[in-house]
Amino acid sequence: MGELTAMETVQAADETIHEVGSKWMLNPATWEHGKKHGYDNPFAHYFAGRCGVMGDVDAGVVTAAMGWFEPALVRAMWDEGVAVAGAAEAARRYMLAGTDWGREHVPDDPRLCELAERVVQAVEGSALPLFCGWRAEPLPESGPGRLTQVFHVMREWRGGLHLVATTAVGLSPLEAVLVADGPDKARFSGWQGDLPEFDHLKPRHAEAEEITDRLAAAVYERALSPSERAEFATRVREVGTAVLA
Template sequence: MPELSAAETVRAADKVIHDIGGKWMLDPALSLHGKELGYANPFAFYFAGRGGVLGDVDAEVVSAAFGWFEPGFVRAMWDEGVAVAGAREGARRYAVAFASWGEKHLPDDPRLLELAERVLGAAEGSGLPLFGGWRAEPLPDGGPARLLQVLHVLRELRGGLHLIATTAVGLSPLEAALAHGGEGRAKFLAWRGDFPDPAALTPRRLEAEEITDRLAAAVYERALTPSERAEFADLVGKAGSAVLS
C-alpha cells in the first residue's frame, strides 16, 4: 500500500482543500443564498457568516482573527452583517448555505469524511480562534454537507496556522497580502494607497510557508498512519477534481 510522510501529505492535500473552500466562497450561488436570507452585500454575509463563530465581539477581534483584510473594511462589513441576524445566527446561516452547496458539488465519500474528522480531532486549537470556533459548531448528520463543513474547518486550521507564521516572520497584514498575490490581492482585501515592493517580501513569505507546512505536518503525523495519509491525499484529490474541474 502506498505511504506518505506528513510533509508529503501537506503538499498533496492542503492546497486542494484551500481551493475547494475558495470555490464555494466565491460561487455566486452562495451570494444569492445570502441575499435571500437578508444579506444584500455578499461581503457582509461572508464576515458575519465566517466570523460569526467568534460571537458578539467588536470588529477589531474579527480583524485580528481574519488577519489580512484592511481593518476599516472589516468593521464596515462585520457591522453590516451582524445587523441582519447577529453573529452566531450569521454563522449558522452561513453553514446552511455552504452545506447546500456541498450537497450539489461534493461526492458522498464516507472514508474521506472519516479520515478528515480524525485530522480535525488531532489538531491543537491554541491561537486559532476561527478554527476552534468552527470545530465547535454542530455538523450535519452526514453526506456531502458534513464533508464540506469538515473541509471548511480544515481550511480554517491551515489559515490560522499560516496567520501565526506570517506574524512570526514579521509580515504585517498588508505585507502578507502583498507577498501572496501582489497589489491585486491587496486591493481585493480592501487595502488602498501606495504599496511596498512585493518582491522584497518573498524571503519572509517563503519562511512563513515553511513554518505553516511544518505545523500542519505535525497534525497529520498525529492523526493518520503513513498509509492513511496516502489514502487521505488521494481522496482529497478526487474531491478536488469533482469540484474544481
C-alpha cells in the same frame, strides 16, 4: 495504496482543500443564498458568516482573526452583517449555503470525512480562534454536506496556521497580502493609498510557508498512519477532481 509522510500529505492535500472551500465561498449560489436570508451585501454576508462563530465581538477581534484584511473594511462589513441577525445566526446561515452547495457538487465519501475529522480533532487550537469556533459548530449528520463543512474547518485550520507563521516572520498583514498575491489582491482586501515595495519580503514569505507546512504536518503525523495519509490524499484528490474540474 502506499504510504505518505506527513509533509507529503500536506503537499498533496492542503491546496485542494483550500480550493474546494474557495469554490463554494465565491459561488454565485452562495451570494443568492445570503440574499434570501437577509444579506443584501455579499461581503457583509461573508464577514459575518465566516467569523460569526466567534460570537458578538468587536470588529477589531475579527480583524485579528482574519489576518490580512484592512481594518476599516472589516469593521464596515462585520457591523453591517451582524446587524441582520447576530453573529451566531450569521455563521449558521453562511454554512447552510456551503452545505447546500456541497450536496450538489461534492462527492459522498464517508471514509474521507472520517479521516478528515480525525485530523481536525487532533489539532491543538492555541492561537487559532476562527478554526476553534468552526470546529465547535455542529456538523450535518452525514453526506456531502458534512464533508463540505469539515473541509471548511480544515481550511480555517490552514489559514490560521499561516497567520501565525506570517506574524512569526515579521510580515504585517498588508505585507503578507502583497508578497503572496500582489497589489490587486491587496486592493480587493481593502488596502488603499500607496502600496509599499514587497519583492524583498519574498524570502520571509517562503519561510512562513515552510512554517505553515511544518505545523500542519505535525498534526497529520499524530492523526493518521502513513497508509491512512496516503488514502486521505488520494481521496482529497478525487474530490478536487470532481469539484474543481
